[in-house]
Amino acid sequence: MKTYTATGVPLWEAKNLIRHTPPESVPITFRLSSIGARFGAQLLDLTFTYGGVFLLIILVAWAGIFSWNGLITFYALITFFMRVPYYILSEMVWNGRTLGKRILGIRVISLDGRRLTPHQITARNLMKEVEVFLPMGTLMGGAGLGWVLGLILAAWMLATVLVPVFNRKKQRLGDMVAGTIVVDNPKPQLLPDLSVQAAAMGYEFRTEHLAIYGRYELQMLESILRAPPKTPEARKHVSEVAQTIRRRIGYDEKLPEHREWDFLMEFYRQQREFLESRNLFGDTREDKFHTAKGPDKRR
Template identity: 50%
Template sequence: MSEYPQGTTRMEQFIPPEGVPISFAIASLGTRLGAQCLDLIFTFLLVLVCAVALAFGGFLPPEAAVTLVILLAFLIRTPYYILSELVWNGRTLGKRITGIRVVNVNGRRLTPHQVTARNLMKEVEIFTPLTLALAMGSMSVWEGGVTSAWILTVLIVPPANKRRQRLGDMIAGTLVVDNPRSVLLSDLVISAPMILPAQVAFDFLPEHLDVYGKYELQTLEDVLRDPTKSSGSEEITVIVRTIVRKIKFPDAVKTGQEMLFLTAFYRAQREHLETLRLFGTRRENKFHQAEKTTGGTGLDIRL
């Protein structure tokens, strides 16, 4: 990944081996704070329900009940963050509402190790300092100084680095980015109709078009809309080779026909996905077959 500016938004660009550049907008600190506050509210409500049940149940002495509630806060909070980001591919409820997600800095899928590491670090970075801050009045001078220094460090790190990563993100190798909804722009085929020479024809069978989903089509659309891309360029050639290999297209794409091939494939793929949608089938990305069998979700930015 390489960071580059785009207006006032911090952007991160990843160029995978296939050569298809994918850009991410780094989530703002305000949005991340909003998501964190929402998640705190959700987990607090769960802990509150447990506390009320213990209070009215009278099963334990008050001191033991308080200790149990503190333990439950940890047992509810930590699995909530880890399981949410594993099931929803880098998103908790708060992140889903605010439109952000966690991604791997290498552009690959998030691993369970990364999700677990970043969220366990959240205990050290956020929740432990908050607990200590509440007890600051009963601390000695040096304990209060150490606690204040740690809290200050945790607060300074995200705005002080270009990727706005907190310590947990740095350790886990993750990044929090905006998650805008992918929308296929309707006027690409209309505004740039495909006109192929008589001797050039690309026929795509259903098995060729069953490989990719809407996300990959959106990526290809971005490539076709880029005026700097042209047939014969190394990047376009690599993209064509990748698609030909993955869909097992039998015919060779001659030099100079790369953009014609991509435009033809885009049009055929879009018509195929729109036809499937009419019959109630939605394919968000190329992992649709795996999701049917495993129930999992994921996002790999490579074509």
């Protein structure tokens, strides 16, 4: 017999969901990535990085630049200096995604719902070296370690691998230090009917206003606008969302009292048209963390 939560979600599925409330005050629910997806992404990333390392080693060995011992030292150095920048730079450029994560549809996000910072990305990936790669390299290259130290390193690696398995948020040690989690990459679909309902209400948004948010935030706004607020609490929430969006996009005009709903409806309509027009030219903006190009680049 299946057990459901109060919102109708199966209990087993609810355990994999986590809710964030970003500065825009719109709660967003993410699905935690499975251990299998994360392991698969890691294997792909290792294939890409070590594939490049082995090609470089073959070229260097063929050129006869180093002796055998020098080649081993060069391998250890180039492995570290290719692997670490690969993870850090790719997650910075692609907002929490490496090539492996992009292929398997998962990404790293900040636990507090805000944008990932370079500090968080650097911390979680340097911790990965401490968790796995340095102990593994020591075990593989240290024939004279002794069985006690070898056993300690093996136990450490096993413990770090098991941490996400028994962790509620499936965080490894690096995620705990950096304050991050790994989630399935959302693929929002814009619904066609809501924008038709919004008539022009006198609000004009410039390109710099509409270039802030992406498709995912638009979907979250749509979930709020599906039904007008009927309670004081709901009206207060709508007002808070409107004021937050107004400040975030730099909309200077103050909103008339009790016109927040109209503001959000018109913003939704114009934002949707803007995103669809950009999509026609190949600029697909999935969320507010997109990297804008050309005249729409955020300051």
